Amino acid sequence: VQVGRFAIIVHGGAGARGAADPDRNTAGCLAAARAGHAILQAGGTALDAVQAAAIALEDDPVFNAGTGAALNADGDVEHDALLMDGATLRAGGVGALRGFQNPIVVARAVLDGSPHCLLAGEGAARFARAAGIVPCADPRALITDNARRRWEEERAKGFPGLRGASGGTIGAVALDRHGHVAAATSTGGLTGKHPGRIGDTPLLGAGTYADDASGAASATGHGEAILTLLLTKHACDRIAAGAGAQGAVDSALSELGRVHGHAGLICISAKGELGIAFNTERMARAWIDANGREGVGFGA
């Protein structure tokens, strides 16, 4: 085990405060941060750490990812997820994937076993099955009562949230003892989205980016705004140009004014600095910094 600095930060989605329970959200984030931190502490890679954190958040029904994901216009779950390794610049992602409990595990299989970066729809599901990942026996197990109720409410109003921030997307960024960074993001996307819609989450430089030469970032919020302005790449470019992690995410957020967008970002620089910024009412997050200090937040 090497002795470099290591740290992790996770988010549970930017959005309106709504009925979200601050304590449940921050507790879920902290548990995920701890799961990733244990891997870093033991000398594991940032890539494995962000994957472990993402699995914990996907499995927590409070968040819009994995179990508890938002439902599309048909009332089905379609997941987007991506992992990126800053050491190699390799990435694996899935878009509009149906029927798997942990889309981030399928994304990892794409990273490890495919020459491609992004697989979508039935092709992605076929790749997952060929990689030995077992699909859900019943995909309805991914649907929580809350997600169903929200879908019914929003459908009755014609899905007004389609141009807004979804809330609840999850993400994690980490720096490991070996000096490598990684990022992971996973989501069910917008309630009422068109089947086959892919948001910012699985697109490099949009929802997720990692580069040892700068840092790693994960975004959440209005996907179309984030992917139009490439907010995570913007944040990493700012670090490469000399900004700190907080300055980098502040700069990314200021870009959003061009499209009147709402979003949040977390970021870790390759030096181990943490950055957090959002212009929504809340973005649940938790971190364990390079000094081992834990922290959580929900509102501004």
Next chain:
Amino acid sequence: VQVGRFAIIVHGGAGARGAADPDRNTAGCLAAARAGHAILQAGGTALDAVQAAAIALEDDPVFNAGTGAALNADGDVEHDALLMDGATLRAGGVGALRGFQNPIVVARAVLDGSPHCLLAGEGAARFARAAGIVPCADPRALITDNARRRWEEERAKGFPGLRGASGGTIGAVALDRHGHVAAATSTGGLTGKHPGRIGDTPLLGAGTYADDASGAASATGHGEAILTLLLTKHACDRIAAGAGAQGAVDSALSELGRVHGHAGLICISAKGELGIAFNTERMARAWIDANGREGVGFGA
């Protein structure tokens, strides 16, 4: 009709020289540039101009887009395409779309009629049908003898080209009399790609980007390299920082050294300068510049 400068540049894909016929490739590019230029001349928008150019290139069986697209591992055509409007920063894209003669027309329908930027797979096809776009009566009409022969040859060798440049992707960028820029890119992707694979083409900032504050760019080549480094966003960022269009694409190409990638880019600045760069053996292209001069190229 206003009197501002206007210009267009198109490409027919970067790749190995192989059996590609320089005259057929450059003639197809020039015909497409003229189709777009006629729209600009008449006072039409850059968005309509790049769409017209892309349709001409999709319909020319010489290019890896529309009719003549490369075949995936199953021997089927799956198209990726995206249009972006620099005036509004709005975009529409499709990934792994099956069964439509002109994917760029479906992408335009996404831009005009969806709150989303990217639709994939069967969800994208469903959107297209609902928008009134008629699918191919027989999708096999998209498959040319050349594409089939290449698929058979590469399959016999285990699809060695999956980590290389595909060749033949098409793209167009234009500046209109009103001072607006736009970009369009369309492709069949890599021969032997996994079903559901989405490359750089329909991802903003990867294969395609347009922003009136800087310019518009379209990339071609090894998709995973282009999307990892966000090459078209990089080029536009260089212009925003003061570079000319040629300096911007040269800078983007130099980024490729980080992943040993092969690609090419075309670019137009909001001032009407043209930029062309590639590190492959050839990139067919044609342009009509702001002085009305036509030009074509194939090799370096």
